[in-house]
Amino acid sequence: MPANLVAFMGGKREIKFSLGTSDPKLAEVIFREKNAEIERLWHEHLHGHQYAKLSQRQISALAGEFYQETIAAHRDNPGRAAEWDLELRRLREKKRRFLPIPPNFHLRMSFAKEADAFLERKGLRLSGQIQDLFIEEFVRAKVQAAEHIKKLAGGDWRPDPDAGRFAPSEALKSAGAVDAMDMFERYADEADLADKTRRSWRTKLKSLMEFVGHDDLAVSFH
Template sequence: MPRPFKHPRTGVYWYRQRVPVFLITVAKGKRVTVTIDGRISTPKIGNELTVSLDTKDVAEAKRRANEAQAEFDRIWLSFEERPVSLTLRQAVALAGEFYHVMRKALEDDPGESAMWAQSAREWDAIEERKRASPYGALMIGRRSPEDRLGTWVDGALSEHHLVVDAASRQMLLEQFEKAARDLALLLEQRGGGDYGPDQNAARFPVFEAPLAAPPAEAVTAISFDQIINAEEERRVKGRDAKALPPATIRKFKFMAQQLASHRGEGGGDT
């Protein structure tokens, strides 16, 4: 296992691990979320993944290195597994995490963010004019949800070490869009001095991670002829070997052909 190392200039301990060779092409360049001792960092993966342990104490560094390794293991597993599909509830829950983080950061003093709802209404009006105009394709429109919210979706997936399929990502973008609109309306309300109950907060469930998809197993078709041939080879090996009689082999293969014909497969295949 890798060990923590001390930065030569600051004296702070760091931890690093080389990216598994079979993951380098999919993992390199990706930014991931690592939580150690309650502190969140978002390092980018290169040939190695490196994080600060944020301590100069060697004993504490060793303890935090164990946390780091557990985080690294989950990250490698997320790249190794097949993409998972999310339910609508899971997508709404992740959008809710985004909503609550942004609300906590902005609602006490919304400032310019209080204008987000008005800006959204203006963009909606522009999109409506585009749809109604024969020259709509030439008009400048709003950036796509992917352009506006893709980074937030990536952050949420990284936080939970998830890799999702294309349909789930599209669903996440839609739910993040709805959450962003709800947030904009709340901040508009807060900007007007109304700090009454947040009517939207209760609609977001707690996120429960999906079960990892089992790895796909390649299924190779095996013919009855192959089974018979393998048995024929096995019988002639070893001490006191006794080969299958040719007549027995012909009988087995004839039976296999009859069975395959009955199943409509032909050629003695399973």
């Protein structure tokens, strides 16, 4: 592993993971996918892209926003129930695993493009387990929305009784935050700063954060 990425990867100099299969061809496919994912993570780290750290509650709230947006787009003109029946069949078929790969890997392969497009509109980037958890909730919300729109298309205009299952949008107020001290510590590790220099800059950063009233680098300083 490149020396300038060791700190970013938690001090690890090697990355080991199970491919979850004994099939050589499938293992090769999974390896290429995993390798590309890791290289993308490294590239975006080195070029300043940050991944949001979301709680399960925030992930639910984010999926809820996707659900509400989908419903709003079709609420007045839901179309024909038969069309949504076909959409639900397509979604269920897309969720089915035809290869012996982990469920999260399958969902990522099948729905990551759609989920990432939604996240991009929200100004968010997710990775690893957080991305997998969101995609799982994203798919559930997508199916739930399609089921409700199908009812609307069939003439049942009652509200979705399960629409309130999502966490409230207020939970997302801190989504996408970039902790200033955490970023400094990462930089200090990579730059191998001396302890005296670290202590000095920590003090200055704390003073700055107290002055601006927050520690989020994603928020503009005014």
